[in-house]
Amino acid sequence: MTDNPHDSGSLEAGRRAGTPFGGLRVAITGGTSGLGLALVRELLDRGAHVAFVARGRDAVNRVSAEHADVHGIVGDVSRKQDIYPMAVQILGALGGLDVLINNASDLGPVPLALLADTDCEDFERALATNVLGPFRLTKALLGSLASSAREGSRAVVLNVSSDAAIHAYPGWGAYGASKAALHHVSRVWNEELIAEGISVLSLDPGDMDTALHLAAVPEADRSLLKRPETAARELADAIGAVLTQRVANEAVG
Ligand SMILES: NC(=O)c1ccc[n+]([C@@H]2O[C@H](COP(=O)([O-])OP(=O)(O)OC[C@H]3O[C@@H](n4cnc5c(N)ncnc54)[C@H](OP(=O)(O)O)[C@@H]3O)[C@@H](O)[C@H]2O)c1
Secondary structure (H helix, E strand, O other), X not given: OOOOHHHOOOHHHHHHOOOOOOOXXXXXXXXXXXXXXXXXHHHHHOOOEEEEEEOOHXXXXXXXXXXXXXXXXXXXXXXXXXXXXXXXXXXXXXXXXXXXXXXXXXXXXXXXXXXXXXXXXXXXXXXXXXXXXXXXXXXXXXXXXHHHHHOOOOEEEEEEOOHHHOOOOOOOHHHHHHHHHHHHHHHHHHHHHHHHOEEEEEEOOOOEOXXXXXXXXXXXXXXXXXXXXXXXXXXXHHHHHHHHHHHHHHHHO
């Protein structure tokens, strides 16, 4: 074993080196663009083993080719029939799971539309991608997360939220409603799972310079938006804080 967590597959090495991510097994949805891609890179840099999912095969292959020790999976979180194959591939690639990040997202109608002008199909797609997909994938991976927590590793689910989950912005109805539902589901999951050693977080990364933001607000001044790399560092720190707390509790317990 080595003290460099980037060279090591072991949780113990990661703990000794002061990072909770060394050897951790992490799955990220929407890993080919924006925040998801930045999270893939940030967590690889911190010594985690990473699998990611996205729909576009070319982008999945490109990101996989750019990084050693990353596992790209082609799948659509909004499609019920994709969830179990996705979960099986994640577990096959990583051999278990400690952290799940539900990041992939759908804006609903593009250009954004008032609710009165929103097609039901666009609303359904936002709900399927932003609420049911994360719910199904979490359920499919729950046994592995619980097993990781039982083994004394830690388990965290991070659901990526938005300020649109809280504030009623005109034009953001389908997206905002889906993110509000995801936020509430996360809070209930957390209450139900915390005793099992699984923490469920729901965090807003802030307004970022990404393809999603460009599609939603094409007129925005991009120089004023947060870099997705900055948000990825902040979210990784938030996950790390939960993991470190657990490690500290284990050390005294
Ligand atoms: N950008 C912002 O200002 C902002 C603000 C607050 C919250 N957020 C949240 O931050 C997260 C990341 O957003 P982003 O701006 O980084 O988005 P993005 O640049 O558009 O990237 C979205 C990623 O998700 C994948 N994806 C989309 N639909 C998918 C599906 N059904 N199944 C699997 N993968 C899917 C995309 O690849 P494919 O298209 O190939 O599938 C891509 O990799 C989202 O949850 C978003 O709601 C963003």
